[in-house]
Amino acid sequence: MPDVDGLCDDGTPLVYASTCEGWEPPWWRTVLEPGAAAWSPWERLDLGSCPADRLPAMTAEDFRRLALPAPVLRTQPAGDWVLVNIETVVMTDATPVVLTTDLLGVPVEVEARPTLFTYDFGDGSEPLVTRDAGRPWPDVTTYHVYERPGTAAITLTTTWSGRYRAIGASEWSDVAGTATTTTTGAPFRVEERTSRLVSGLCTDRPAPPDC
Numbered sequence: 001m002p003d004v005d006g007l008c009d010d011g012t013p014l015v016y017a018s019t020c021e022g023w024e025p026p027w028w029r030t031v032l033e034p035g036a037a038a039w040s041p042w043e044r045l046d047l048g049s050c051p052a053d054r055l056p057a058m059t060a061e062d063f064r065r066l067a068l069p070a071p072v073l074r075t076q077p078a079g080d081w082v083l084v085n086i087e088t089v090v091m092t093d094a095t096p097v098v099l100t101t102d103l104l105g106v107p108v109e110v111e112a113r114p115t116l117f118t119y120d121f122g123d124g125s126e127p128l129v130t131r132d133a134g135r136p137w138p139d140v141t142t143y144h145v146y147e148r149p150g151t152a153a154i155t156l157t158t159t160w161s162g163r164y165r166a167i168g169a170s171e172w173s174d175v176a177g178t179a180t181t182t183t184t185g186a187p188f189r190v191e192e193r194t195s196r197l198v199s200g201l202c203t204d205r206p207a208p209p210d211c
Helices: 060-064
Strands: 027-029 043-046 074-076 081-083 087-091 097-103 106-120 128-130 143-145 150-152 155-166 179-184 188-191
Parallel strands (some): 081 188
Antiparallel strands (some): 097 106, 150 188
16 A cells, blocks of 8 residues: 655645534545556545535425324313303423434434414404414413304414434434424313302212202
């Protein structure tokens, strides 16, 4: 083998070392052909690169093809009926998820974050669009008031933003676009009820006759 140390020939392009994590050094090649008396001159095959330079871009279409888990839709009260003219609380989970996939053969990990929540309350009202995942009683931040009795079902559309990196790398790149998931809750009744005084607790068994 020829000496791997020494001065570069005049006119040889300079190659600079990088300090990025996971940096791949340049590749050079020299060949000893059969019957040749000397090795061939060094030939540069690659300048070296950082993982982010080798990583293909993740498009919005790539991001939308991932199996993003639709967040769970929770309501208070959590039953098959709610009251008219009383707040129906809605909330969900904003925890990021991490998935793995390939980009043109490069293994990558993707961190997807819920960033926007759109609630359709199924009664013809304007959707609630918020970045707040919501909180249960008594710290309520996201709710809806049904104005008429009837039947409704709530649909939650979650908008996700993401970033990705080659597996083992430390530097992230943002996904150029968003993805959405949809969650539809079970139908429930919107009821109008009146209150009245009773002689005992309606939870007693047998219940008082005026319950």
